[in-house]
Amino acid sequence: MTRRLAYLPVLLVTVGLFGAGLLLAGVQSLGGLPVTGKADWGVAAYRELFSSRSFWSALGMSAWVAGAGTLIAAALGTLAALALWRLRAGAGLRFLFAWNLPVPHVVAAWVTLLLFSQSGLWSRLAHVPGLSRNPGDFPALVNDPLALGVLLELAWKEVPFVGLAVLAALARFDGRLLEVARSLGASRWTRFWHVVLPGVRPALLSACVLVFAFAFASFEVPYLLGPTSPATLPVLAYRAFTDADLAARQEAMALSVVTAGLAGLVVAAWAFLSLRGRERG
């Protein structure tokens, strides 16, 4: 009980700040708190949202960025963690692997822009030996239709994040299980798939859920590196919020509520599944 009480300050801050903000957004999306005139309650903003093409393409873009970003981070992060584990990497190597964790995403996005844009560093280096004649020859890696720039940035930031989570799980992993498996004739792949992976799965899944929810609701990275259209849901919400037409605010709030709701749903589903898993185990 006392241990649970320790969560209270965190809970208060989260619910008090984030919850209140979400509540206000919800009220505004439903027409309460109008910017001009008096309240006009209704779900018009949502109806309009769900019937607009830009909403659905933004939803697709957000899902793509979050989904692909999470897969890349999970695969590369797990591989890197296994490599570090097998190498019995010391503190130095681990530091090198995860040094960029404290770098803010917006800074990472700018670095990506400086490196990978068509007139960025790599493009200029490609120009020196004559690999490209002008900036247009260099592949469009930022502001591109597939959001490759966004995925690059996410990979750079999130691979170490997933990697560290998996590494922590590996530290608790009993290496003798592998010896047993090997003595029973299990192949390298079987050992990985049936012995190691189940051991790190809870940690890997938790990290993935966090990465997915973050990428899905992240604003600055797709704003700087994504294509103008289709935009992601948060970028769309920002555009509506900064629309000089005050009527667009309701739409902005509805977009924020939907985005938060969807990200929350993913986290809730994971929490539900992991709780059930724990009961069974």
Place this chain on the structure above:
Amino acid sequence: MKTILTLTLALVGTSLAAPDPANWPQVLKQARGQTVNFYMWGGSDNINTYVDTVVAPALQKLGVTLRRVPVTDTVQAVNKVLGEKQAGKNQGGSVDLIWINGENFRTARQANLLLEGWAERLPNAKYVDWQNPAVRNDFGYPVNGAESPWGSTQWQYVYDSARVKPEDLPRNFRQLAAWAKAHPGRFTFPAPPAFYGNRFLRMALFELSGGREPFAGGFDEQVWQARSPLLWNYLKDLQPNLWRRGQTFPTDIAQQYQLLANGEVDFAFVQNKAGIAAEVKSGQLPKTARVYLFGGGTIADSHYVGIPYNAAHQAGAMVLANLLLDLELQLKKLSGDVWGDGLAVNPARVGKAFEARVGQALRPGPYTLDQTFLAKNAVGDVAAEYDRQVQAGFKERFLK
């Protein structure tokens, strides 16, 4: 008891009433010691430098501190005041002065966010030509003393003479489309709602419709329905020849300058009366960059500052607004050394000596066009509602 009550009421009364610019010494006294939160677009290093190194020290001499709060879009400042109004914070607001014009002004007026009737009574307002329609109306919307002018602009086209020969320059929108077709991927414009994108598209709309005249005098739905398809069809043809096939656009003019300087595109735009003198000087644009105009004329207008109704430091904001109209500061702003923005004051109202100095500050050259030529080719902007429609239409058709 009664006296105390009246006294309190009187005190509350004075603190509630806005400072009166007619009693200027009183405003100056009230402003002393205040810190004015000036919310302005922060997307240009040149403009920021002007405010930090010219305006702020001059204001400090009057005992008022300037705190520049950069925003990427003016609407963020408007939103802030709006949020405070929604929260019932009708006094002590955090925004003291906003650099504003166009549809943001219209929005702010619609929500009653601005203090009114003060601008024409500032001491330096006597230099402003209030009868000039380009000052009296902001995007066709009457200013009504709720905005004090800060400067004037005129749209100009920028190209890199190292890559485009002067004889090949497109001088109207049809020629521009032909040029883009011959040079795919070398032209683009900031996507609306970026200010430069909106204005570019509005001028295309005017020209494709055979002139600005049908759009003058308030928003007309029929005119819009009849003419807007011309713009959308034009853009649809242009899109595949744009930078990155028109699948993505620069977010603002700063990014466009970067593309031009990096050789990714060949054109950009500028609104300063001094053209690109300041941008070349600060190294943002290459020395080979040049300015020119399209033959059909380009939009010229004014930009302003406004004081939110709930601003905590209204006296300080008025002192700053008045200072922005100071003749010396206006001249410094005009020269292409730092910014190159046009005057808000009318030199004819000041005197011959000042007129001569204005001529000196704006000598035509490779980066600055002749001012009489500019004036001859200037057209006014139209109702903000058209801007709205252009933005919405563009979003719907070109931003999936």
